[in-house]
Amino acid sequence: MNPSIKHDKSDPNVTGIFSKKVTNDAPISPIISISPELAGIKMIYQCDDDARYYSLPILCWSILASGRITGLVAWQGSVCPCDKVQLAYGGKWVGYQSMNSKTLEFEAPESKRAELQTMTRQTERNQPLLIPDIIGTHALLLADREGGYNLKPVVGWRFTNGEIIGLFHNHYEKRSKPLSEQHLMAVDTPGTGFVYYFHYAIAKRVHAKEPSAMASMRALVSRLTL
Structure with a gap:
């Protein structure tokens, strides 16, 4: 099978976030161990109403409590197995x-x-581990109830108690030090306003102030702050 894949383009993960709810509600077996993906392998997925294929960088590989080995991706508000990614408007x-x-x-x-x-x-089992983010993941943080938001680069990931949580710098900090010596904040820290993880291609369009991306982001934030 040699699909025509759209790498790093405007994809259903982007437009779905902005127009429809994307879910990942199915129960997932706890993560036992992880290994970073360093060779650029990507998850390929497809939407029911679109014949094209789309890609998303794999964050790491994991072995689950069930014994299953699978790739993991930062999808919406969590890190989940590739084969458990679900789109509310249809997809696989x-x-x-x-x-x-x-x-x-x-x-x-x-x-x-x-x-x-x-x-x-x-x-x-579940030994704590820190790994760097090398795929450009960003975290969407709601700054206030008036439509303010921040897109923070995720600089690393913390694996503990069977979960993987994104880490970012709350203030500017040089990244020459090991992750363990940097002042990092987890996205699940109360008060961060964390909502979603975004792929770097989306964040790049927002940072570049592309009109369509900015309009979509404003619409998303507006719905989230209602």
Whole structure:
């Protein structure tokens, strides 16, 4: 299968956020171990009313309590397994695709499977872990009830107690230090106003003040602050 994939374009994940509710309400098995994705493999998905395919960078690979190994993506307000991504207006996960291949894969790379299985045997379950964000994820934070908002770069991720939470700098800080030595704030900290994770391509359009992206963001924030 060699789908024609639209990488980093305006996609249903973007327009769906702005026009319809996107959900991920299905129960998900807890995460036991994770391994960062460093080779640029992406999740491929499709909408029911669109014959095209779309991509989203994989954050990391995981082994779940059920024993299943799957890629994870920052989708809406959480990090979830690729094959559990759900769109309220219809859609489905299709598979994985590497940067240098047009072939779809349906399982994690063998190297990641072996690494995760070894980690699970040798490390304490749910051992805390910090990993950097290398795919340009941003967090949408509502600043007030008057339509103000911030798009903060997610600089890292904290894995603990079976969950992965995004981390950002509340104030400017040089990133030369290890994550463990930086002053980071988690998106689930009370008062941050966190709503959604956004792919870098969306954030780039907003930061560039593209009219369509700005209008869509204003409409989204307006609905969220009603």
